[in-house]
Amino acid sequence: MLSKKRKAYISGMKVAMYISTGLTAALVIFLVAYVFIKGIPHISWELLSTKPSYISGRIGILPDILNTLYIVLATLIFVIPLGVGAAIYLTEYAKNKKLVGMIEYAAEALSGIPSIIYGLVGMLFFCQFLGFKTSLLAGSLTLVIMNLPTVMRTTQESLKTVPQSYRDGAFGLGAGKWRVIKTVVLPGCVDGVITGCILSIGRILGESAALLFTAGFAHALNGIFEGLTSPGASLTVALYVYAKEQGEFGVAFAIAAILMILTLLINLSATFVSKHFAKKREF
Numbered sequence: 001m002l003s004k005k006r007k008a009y010i011s012g013m014k015v016a017m018y019i020s021t022g023l024t025a026a027l028v029i030f031l032v033a034y035v036f037i038k039g040i041p042h043i044s045w046e047l048l049s050t051k052p053s054y055i056s057g058r059i060g061i062l063p064d065i066l067n068t069l070y071i072v073l074a075t076l077i078f079v080i081p082l083g084v085g086a087a088i089y090l091t092e093y094a095k096n097k098k099l100v101g102m103i104e105y106a107a108e109a110l111s112g113i114p115s116i117i118y119g120l121v122g123m124l125f126f127c128q129f130l131g132f133k134t135s136l137l138a139g140s141l142t143l144v145i146m147n148l149p150t151v152m153r154t155t156q157e158s159l160k161t162v163p164q165s166y167r168d169g170a171f172g173l174g175a176g177k178w179r180v181i182k183t184v185v186l187p188g189c190v191d192g193v194i195t196g197c198i199l200s201i202g203r204i205l206g207e208s209a210a211l212l213f214t215a216g217f218a219h220a221l222n223g224i225f226e227g228l229t230s231p232g233a234s235l236t237v238a239l240y241v242y243a244k245e246q247g248e249f250g251v252a253f254a255i256a257a258i259l260m261i262l263t264l265l266i267n268l269s270a271t272f273v274s275k276h277f278a279k280k281r282e283f
Contacts, residue, residue: 032260039257042250051221059242059251063221067136067232070224071215072204074140075147080197082144083151090152091159092181104156107149118146119213127214134231139215143207147200154199158192159185191274198270202263208236217241235259 050060086103094100122142123134132138162185170180186193216231219238233241235255243252 035253035256035260038250039253039255039260042254043257047251047254052219059248061235061238061251061255063219064233064235064238064255066221067215067227068205068234070136070227070232071140071143071211071234072201073224074137074228075143075204076197076201078141078144079147079151079200083148084155084193086148087152087155087159088181091156092177092185104153107152110145110149111153114209115146115207116209116213118142119210122210123213132229134214134216135229136215136232137228139211139234140228142210142214143204146207146210147203150200150203151196154196155189155193158189158196161192162188191276195270195274198266198273202266205234205259205262205266206236208234208240211237212240 046058047060048065049062050058051063052058052060090100090103119142122138122145126132126138126141127134130138132141166184166188167180170184175183211234215234215237217233217237217240218231219233220227220230222230222232235258239252239255239259242248242255
């Protein structure tokens with residue numbers, strides 16, 4: 001039998017957990033509801049489909065939406081092969097465990113560096129030293145460095161979930177190292193790899209400090225190739241400019257609502273992908 005003191009302690013801990021859970025849920029609901037209430041009324045087709053006109057005073061965020069899309073695509077083109085390739089090498093090929101441990105430690109350290117430092121380094125290296133100047137390409141390459149540890153570590157953990165017996169069985173059938181990785185290991189952890197890549201998109205969408213230094217905040221409407229070599233504002237940078245520099249808080253809340261919707265969709269997509277591939281593995 002539990003003593004009265006022990007029962008009181010258990011009851012107190014349960015109450016504390018309920019209160020913590022309730023406060024956390026309430027804060028999230030309040031934040032999402034507040035942004036939606038403030039932002040959704042200001043979202044219009046004109047806002048989404050036009051560019052700003054300083055002559056007529058029209059405000060449009062189409063260039064910012066396209067710039068965000070260009071940055072996401074350019075970042076993923078570089079970060080996915082680099083991150084997945086590095087993870088495969090460290091998990092499947094590397095023999096020096098000390099070297100692997102050092103690289104993993106460096107990746108974890110990079111994950112904790114403030115984004116504004118990445119922006120400063122990106123401005124000095126990509127914009128000035130390599131001569132890319134202030135452009136979406138320089139911003140994308142800076143985000144590649146920021147997201148590389150996340151993609152690499154997520155892929156590594158996914159690769160480690162594949163049982164060693166699967167590899168041994170494939171080797172026993174005469175398959176080579178790369179064929180085992182391609183046909184056995186990667187299909188067995190593809191859900192974790194894709195989930196990590198999807199979640200990295202959320203970080204790309206939410207980044208602003210690094211892009212202020214490297215991509216700039218122009219609202220020009222360009223094609224993808226011209227846009228990557230030109231300065232441009234992403235949605236997060238545009239939110240900062242409209243709220244801080246121009247005092248257009250209605251537009252800022254509209255952008256915030258759009259970003260919130262995109263974030264929710266990304267998280268739901270990651271959950272759906274993970275469950276989908278988990279069900280496929282069961283069959």
